[in-house]
Amino acid sequence: GDSVTQMEGPVTLSEEAFLTINCTYTATGYPSLFWYVQYPGEGLQLLLKATKADDKGSNKGFEATYRKETTSFHLEKGSVQVSDSAVYFCALSFRGRGGATNKLIFGTGTLLAVQP
């Protein structure tokens, strides 16, 4: 079945370090890919998305490129801040009826801890 695999955390970095969180997927067909972020005590927030191969999603300095050949959607940021500390979830979905995004399938999440 369709699934998402993320690198296990926690990932601990110093402020201004480079961040990569790996995400690979298994899917029949061509899903849309997403990164969601969950700050402590809060709900999930969409960070970025890509809907087709070679698309690059970006937001708040974070980027991820949809790589069909490697079935990957790795999250990167050039210089992390303490405020980026959160759990990051990679997810996929397919378009359902009427073209809308159907259910999301999530990875297990990666905890990022950024130290000053």
Added chain:
Amino acid sequence: DTGVSQDPRHKITKRGQNVTFRCDPISEHNRLYWYRQTLGQGPEFLTYFQNEAQLEKSRLLSDRFSAERPKGSFSTLEIQRTEQGDSAMYLCASSFNPGAGNTIYFGEGSWLTVV
């Protein structure tokens, strides 16, 4: 726009009791989703509605679980005869179909602890 609202935010109940969670989606969002998240795991899909129609249910949604969206606006998720394994965060989300990007917006979740 106040976002997706869930109530209660926290619920502690004794095993065997029934609990009900309410979700108010973003106004005019016609799709509403329920997910369950346990500690250290990603959210797992439970069910979703398009307006008042329940279009899909996960096998995770046992007979003790029932979800409704009677008027196509707010939704309730009821768990009957709760078990300790039901302890989790229950997330509600909504989206607009059709809409640009069809982004799914999540609420802050309802924590359930069964003792």
